Amino acid sequence: MAEVTLRGFGWRHAGRRAWAVRGVDLRIAHGERVLLLGPSGAGKSTLLAALAGLLAEDSGEAEGTVEIDGLDPRKARERVGVLFQDPETQLVMSRCGDDVAFGLENRGVPAAEIWPRVDEALARVGFGHGRDRLTAALSGGEQQRLALAGVLALRPGLLLLDEPTANLDPAGAALVRGAVARALDADTTLLLVEHRVADALPLVDRVVVLEPGGGVAADGPPGAVFAAHGAALAEAGVWIPGHPVAPRRAAAGPGEVLVRAAGAAVAGRLRPADLTAHAGEVLAVTGPNGAGKSTLALLLGGLMRPTSGAVEAAPAGAPHRWRAAALTTRIGSVFQDPEHQFVTHRVADELALGPRRLGRPAAEVDRVVAGLLDRLRLTRLAGANPYTLSGGEARRLSVATALATAPRLLVLDEPTFGQDRRTWIELVDLLAGLRDDGHGVVAVTHDADFVAALADREHRLAR
Missing domain, CATH: 3.40.50.300 (P-loop containing nucleotide triphosphate hydrolases)
Structure with a gap:
C-alpha cells in the first residue's frame, strides 16, 4: 500500500x-x-x-x-x-x-x-x-x-x-x-x-x-x-466528455502529387505499400501497432531507402537520394519521439537551426522563429532547454522545427501525442491552414478524433 x-x-x-x-x-x-x-x-x-x-x-x-x-x-x-x-x-x-x-x-x-x-x-x-x-x-x-x-x-x-x-x-x-x-x-x-x-x-x-x-x-x-x-x-484545454471539436474541412480539392509510394517495403518492418500524397490535402495513415506506419513515414520523408519498390517525390525523384538542403526545403519530418530531432540547448536555437543552415538572412531567421514561437504557444519557453519541456510542448516544438524551412510536404508521426484540448485544436487549425495554403500533410496517427476532424483521406495499413 x-x-x-x-x-x-x-x-x-x-x-x-x-x-x-x-x-x-x-x-x-x-x-x-x-x-x-x-x-x-x-x-x-x-x-x-x-x-x-x-x-x-x-x-x-x-x-x-x-x-x-x-x-x-x-x-x-x-x-x-x-x-x-x-x-x-x-x-x-x-x-x-x-x-x-x-x-x-x-x-x-x-x-x-x-x-x-x-x-x-x-x-x-x-x-x-x-x-x-x-x-x-x-x-x-x-x-x-x-x-x-x-x-x-x-x-x-x-x-x-x-x-x-x-x-x-x-x-x-x-x-x-x-x-x-x-x-x-x-x-x-x-x-x-x-x-x-x-x-x-x-x-x-x-x-x-x-x-x-x-x-x-x-x-x-x-x-x-x-x-x-x-x-x-x-x-x-482539458479533454472533457461532451465537448466535441468541430471538423476542419478542406477549402478546395487536392492538387498535384507530392510523393508516391509504389510497392515500397522494408524487409521485416513494412509490407509493400502503395499510396499518393497530394498538395492541398491531409492524408491520415492508420493501422495497428507493428504495421509499419512509422517506417512508411521515414520512407515518404526521404529518411530511409526502401528495400523493394520505390518512393518518388516531386520534383526530383527518390527523396532518399536528395541532398540534406534540398530535402529540408521540400519535405519536413516530425518523428514519433520529439527528442530524437533536438540538437541544441535552447528552444529558439532549435527553430533557427534549419533556416540558418540554408543561409537565410539573420532578420528573416528571427522573423521565422518569433512567428513559430507565437503560433505554437512556445514564446515563454524560447530560452528553455528542449529536453526539459513537457510531452505536449516537445511535440509542438518538433512540429515547429519542421515548419521552419517552409517545406511543401509535411510528414508527421503521431502529431497530437501529449496535447491538451486547446493545443490539439490549435495544432489541427495550423495543419488545416497549411493544407488550405497548398501544402501536403501526411500524418501517421492512432488518434481517431484527429482523423475525423482533419483528414481528407485515410490509408490504413494491415499488419
Missing part, C-alpha cells in the same frame, strides 16, 4: 524562470485511483517524476514536501512503479523477457518466482511476442506494453502512469487499460495522467485538476468535478 502527501510542493527546472508546478497541496489515501488532469505544461509529468523520486537536487529547485507513507520518495522507490510518456527510455535489455525480469532481479526476487511473474505480466498487457523477442524490433506501442509489463511485474503499492496509451492503437489501448484494471486491487494506489478522459474514467474514482503554476484547481469525484467545472476546464 502507499499513501501520497504533498504540501506546498513546487519544482522549477534549472535555467527556467517559470515553475513547472507550484503550490500543490494534495493527499491521496491508500487504494485511491486518481486521474490527474490539467492543460499541457501544468506540471503533471513533473509531479509524477517527483513521486517516483526522479527529480535530482542538482537539476532544479524544489519547495514544499513530497512524501510516500511518510518517506521521501527517494527512500520509497521500492513501493512505486512508474511508466512515463516515452517507454523507450525505460527499456534496458536486448530481449523482452530479460527486460521485464530486470527490475525483479534488482529487487532480489527469488529466482524461482521471476519467470512466472514475467510471463504473467506479459500476458496481462496482451504482449504478442515471446520472451526472446528483441526489444529493438518492437514498434512504439509494443515498447509501451513491454514497459508496462516491467512495472506490473514489480507489484507496486503506488502505480504512476503517464499517458500509458498515447501511442497505442485502439485495440492495444484497450488491452493496456484492461491490464491496469486487473493489476489494481484494494491495496494499490493509482495516479494516472491521461488526456483522453472518457477512456480513463472507468479506472478512477477521483479527479484532481492542476492549474499551471497555481496548485490544485479542482478535486473530487469525476461527475461532480465535470458538472461544476466542465466548461471552464474545456476552455483551459
Whole structure:
C-alpha cells in the first residue's frame, strides 16, 4: 500500500524562470485511483517524476514536501512503479523477457518466482511476442506494453502512469487499460495522467485538476468535478466528455502529387505499400501497432531507402537520394519521439537551426522563429532547454522545427501525442491552414478524433 502527501510542493527546472508546478497541496489515501488532469505544461509529468523520486537536487529547485507513507520518495522507490510518456527510455535489455525480469532481479526476487511473474505480466498487457523477442524490433506501442509489463511485474503499492496509451492503437489501448484494471486491487494506489478522459474514467474514482503554476484547481469525484467545472476546464484545454471539436474541412480539392509510394517495403518492418500524397490535402495513415506506419513515414520523408519498390517525390525523384538542403526545403519530418530531432540547448536555437543552415538572412531567421514561437504557444519557453519541456510542448516544438524551412510536404508521426484540448485544436487549425495554403500533410496517427476532424483521406495499413 502507499499513501501520497504533498504540501506546498513546487519544482522549477534549472535555467527556467517559470515553475513547472507550484503550490500543490494534495493527499491521496491508500487504494485511491486518481486521474490527474490539467492543460499541457501544468506540471503533471513533473509531479509524477517527483513521486517516483526522479527529480535530482542538482537539476532544479524544489519547495514544499513530497512524501510516500511518510518517506521521501527517494527512500520509497521500492513501493512505486512508474511508466512515463516515452517507454523507450525505460527499456534496458536486448530481449523482452530479460527486460521485464530486470527490475525483479534488482529487487532480489527469488529466482524461482521471476519467470512466472514475467510471463504473467506479459500476458496481462496482451504482449504478442515471446520472451526472446528483441526489444529493438518492437514498434512504439509494443515498447509501451513491454514497459508496462516491467512495472506490473514489480507489484507496486503506488502505480504512476503517464499517458500509458498515447501511442497505442485502439485495440492495444484497450488491452493496456484492461491490464491496469486487473493489476489494481484494494491495496494499490493509482495516479494516472491521461488526456483522453472518457477512456480513463472507468479506472478512477477521483479527479484532481492542476492549474499551471497555481496548485490544485479542482478535486473530487469525476461527475461532480465535470458538472461544476466542465466548461471552464474545456476552455483551459482539458479533454472533457461532451465537448466535441468541430471538423476542419478542406477549402478546395487536392492538387498535384507530392510523393508516391509504389510497392515500397522494408524487409521485416513494412509490407509493400502503395499510396499518393497530394498538395492541398491531409492524408491520415492508420493501422495497428507493428504495421509499419512509422517506417512508411521515414520512407515518404526521404529518411530511409526502401528495400523493394520505390518512393518518388516531386520534383526530383527518390527523396532518399536528395541532398540534406534540398530535402529540408521540400519535405519536413516530425518523428514519433520529439527528442530524437533536438540538437541544441535552447528552444529558439532549435527553430533557427534549419533556416540558418540554408543561409537565410539573420532578420528573416528571427522573423521565422518569433512567428513559430507565437503560433505554437512556445514564446515563454524560447530560452528553455528542449529536453526539459513537457510531452505536449516537445511535440509542438518538433512540429515547429519542421515548419521552419517552409517545406511543401509535411510528414508527421503521431502529431497530437501529449496535447491538451486547446493545443490539439490549435495544432489541427495550423495543419488545416497549411493544407488550405497548398501544402501536403501526411500524418501517421492512432488518434481517431484527429482523423475525423482533419483528414481528407485515410490509408490504413494491415499488419
